[in-house]
Amino acid sequence: xxxxxxxxxxKLLVYxxxxxxxxIMVFPFYWMLVSALKTTAEFNSYPPTWVPExxxxxxxxxxxxxxxxxxxxxxxxxxxTISCVIVTGFxxxxxxxxxxxxxxxxxxxxxxxxxxxxxxxxxMLVITNYETVTRLQMGDSLIVLxxxxxxxxxxxxxxxxxxLSIPDSLYYSARIDGASNWKYLWRIMVPIAKPSLVTIMLxxxxxxxxxxxxxxxxxxxxxxxxxxxxxxAFMTEGGxxxxxxxxxxxxxxxxxxxxxxxxxKYIVNGVARGGIKG
Amino acid sequence: MxxxxxxxxxxxxxxxxxxxxxxxxxxxxxxxYPVINVVLISFKEGYRLLTGxxxxxxxxxxxxxxxxxxxxxxIKNTAIYVITVVPIATAISLFFANLLNQxxxxxxxxxxxxxxxLVTSATAVGLVWKLMFNGQFGVINYxxxxxxxxxxxxxxxxRMNIYTLIIYGIWNMIPFTTILLLSGLQNIDPLYxxxxxxxxxxxxxxxxxxxxxxxxxxxxxTCVVNTISASKVYGELFPLFNGRPGIARNLYxxxxxxxxxxxxxxxxxxxxxxxxxxxxxxxxFTMIQLQIQxxxxxx
Numbered sequence: 001x002x003x004x005x006x007x008x009x010x011k012l013l014v015y016x017x018x019x020x021x022x023x024i025m026v027f028p029f030y031w032m033l034v035s036a037l038k039t040t041a042e043f044n045s046y047p048p049t050w051v052p053e054x055x056x057x058x059x060x061x062x063x064x065x066x067x068x069x070x071x072x073x074x075x076x077x078x079x080x081t082i083s084c085v086i087v088t089g090f091x092x093x094x095x096x097x098x099x100x101x102x103x104x105x106x107x108x109x110x111x112x113x114x115x116x117x118x119x120x121x122x123x124m125l126v127i128t129n130y131e132t133v134t135r136l137q138m139g140d141s142l143i144v145l146x147x148x149x150x151x152x153x154x155x156x157x158x159x160x161x162x163x164l165s166i167p168d169s170l171y172y173s174a175r176i177d178g179a180s181n182w183k184y185l186w187r188i189m190v191p192i193a194k195p196s197l198v199t200i201m202l203x204x205x206x207x208x209x210x211x212x213x214x215x216x217x218x219x220x221x222x223x224x225x226x227x228x229x230x231x232x233a234f235m236t237e238g239g240x241x242x243x244x245x246x247x248x249x250x251x252x253x254x255x256x257x258x259x260x261x262x263x264x265k266y267i268v269n270g271v272a273r274g275g276i277k278g
Numbered sequence: 279m280x281x282x283x284x285x286x287x288x289x290x291x292x293x294x295x296x297x298x299x300x301x302x303x304x305x306x307x308x309x310x311y312p313v314i315n316v317v318l319i320s321f322k323e324g325y326r327l328l329t330g331x332x333x334x335x336x337x338x339x340x341x342x343x344x345x346x347x348x349x350x351x352x353i354k355n356t357a358i359y360v361i362t363v364v365p366i367a368t369a370i371s372l373f374f375a376n377l378l379n380q381x382x383x384x385x386x387x388x389x390x391x392x393x394x395x396l397v398t399s400a401t402a403v404g405l406v407w408k409l410m411f412n413g414q415f416g417v418i419n420y421x422x423x424x425x426x427x428x429x430x431x432x433x434x435x436x437r438m439n440i441y442t443l444i445i446y447g448i449w450n451m452i453p454f455t456t457i458l459l460l461s462g463l464q465n466i467d468p469l470y471x472x473x474x475x476x477x478x479x480x481x482x483x484x485x486x487x488x489x490x491x492x493x494x495x496x497x498x499x500t501c502v503v504n505t506i507s508a509s510k511v512y513g514e515l516f517p518l519f520n521g522r523p524g525i526a527r528n529l530y531x532x533x534x535x536x537x538x539x540x541x542x543x544x545x546x547x548x549x550x551x552x553x554x555x556x557x558x559x560x561x562x563f564t565m566i567q568l569q570i571q572x573x574x575x576x577x
Binding site: 011018022025029031032035044046048090091094097098102105107114119120125126129130131135147148149151153156209210217228229231232235236242245246248249252253256257259264267268271272 | 291294297298302307312313319374377378380382386388390392400401403414417449461513540546549550553557561564
């Protein structure tokens with residue numbers, strides 16, 4: 001099946017442009033990793049060296065980890081991200097089902113009201129939400145990082161549209177066979193909607209992992225910091241050693257990069273529908 | 279479980295609300311109520327957190343905000359940022375999207391490379407840009423030096439700060455924009471190109487006569503979505519300038535102003551008023567977006 005690889009001048013130009021573009025987009029990540037692997041002498045040399053002398057120099061990682069509890073931050077990020085994905089996924093599935101399959105009074109009015117709420121930026125809600133969680137004395141805990149995000153209009157909107165595309169006949173034949181709505185939802189609809197669900201969950205995982213403003217506002221103690229906030233605190237409190245910052249940054253971005261390498265198609269698909277916050 | 283196979287066991291009109299309950303609870307408490315509350319707070323003078331006490335009702339907060347030099351600075355910088363970053367990022371992304379739309383070998387690797395920044399923490403990426411922008415040993419000044427440009431004090435010279443933010447902002451916006459444009463390109467019927475090729479059209483002619491007009495709705499939509507997200511620029515400032523809006527407090531943006539009024543000054547009335555102003559700006563662009571979507575029947 002091997003096709004002969006023919007280089008026309010036009011194709012060569014396309015490759016050249018593609019490679020230059022790829023370098024621009026990837027270089028910061030390369031530089032992050034390389035800087036994290038450099039020794040002090042290498043790091044301070046100018047002009048900068050493009051590759052580290054020792055690709056397995058873990059010194060900066062060790063020092064960074066001894067100065068701040070990055071393992072705790074990592075665990076917090078994992079707990080918050082997984083809980084958020086599960087809880088939001090659950091509320092989204094139920095709501096999308098109600099808005100697409102069940103009939104009730106005022107359904108369409110409520111749904112269009114929800115859509116208009118979608119344009120409200122989260123930054124505008126932060127003041128009141130801060131008040132709410134403080135009043136409920138939930139400050140400084142991991143639950144606070146999850147609770148404001150339990151419902152997402154956008155994800156519900158995506159899933160509802162997918163549910164609407166599932167033919168009615170499937171529903172009626174299932175009902176005739178005696179399946180309840182609940183059973184129909186979990187046994188038939190959810191398995192069919194798996195690609196859409198995976199996309200929603202991945203997008204949600206990414207935005208949970210990288211969440212910054214809300215976490216910065218509500219978390220004060222070191223025990224509940226997530227990776228981005230721990231990294232930011234490390235920058236402001238832990239001194240200005242760039243090598244250590246780069247080691248910590250590498251540790252922060254790596255899990256999402258690995259996730260992306262395996263699930264690129266789902267993520268890109270979701271983003272093409274406008275599904276990521278800037 | 280199996281005992282209750284018919285939904286008729288409980289009231290039919292009640293059932294949908296059980297499905298909606300968790301979702302509606304989250305929306306009412308953490309979206310709907312905050313929207314109403316922030317409008318109310320913006321009209322309350324001397325509003326105090328937690329006790330909810332206030333001195334009087336009026337437009338004082340709005341007057342205070344629009345006459346605050348930091349807020350005006352924020353509006354100005356946000357406007358400059360939007361006006362420069364959105365068109366430049368769109369142009370570059372249009373070029374990239376066309377490259378990525380080619381049917382050639384190894385394109386998946388390029389897709390991965392171009393879209394990587396989408397999934398990575400803005401804090402971590404901001405930190406590496408700060409390192410690259412360093413005036414003494416930064417790699418950007420080194421590369422510019424090869425062409426005899428610079429060196430620039432990207433971080434420490436207040437006059438350079440906005441350029442630093444703009445360059446980083448463009449890079450940041452490219453992946454998302456490229457994906458939207460690429461999916462727009464892939465929706466164009468290949469028959470148009472086949473027909474044009476039969477008629478002997480050159481590839482540049484095909485680009486400007488077929489691609490650009492057919493992609494116009496997507497480009498328009500992309501610009502509006504990016505304008506909305508660029509109007510909310512602030513997160514990039516934290517890692518770049520040590521948590522400050524520019525090295526000498528010279529680079530406020532609207533959202534950074536809101537953040538500072540709220541979290542540093544605890545002046546909730548001003549923060550609320552500023553966020554209402556932000557919302558009105560976004561509202562206008564959202565209306566434009568809806569018009570574009572309606573007219574071109576996109577999505």
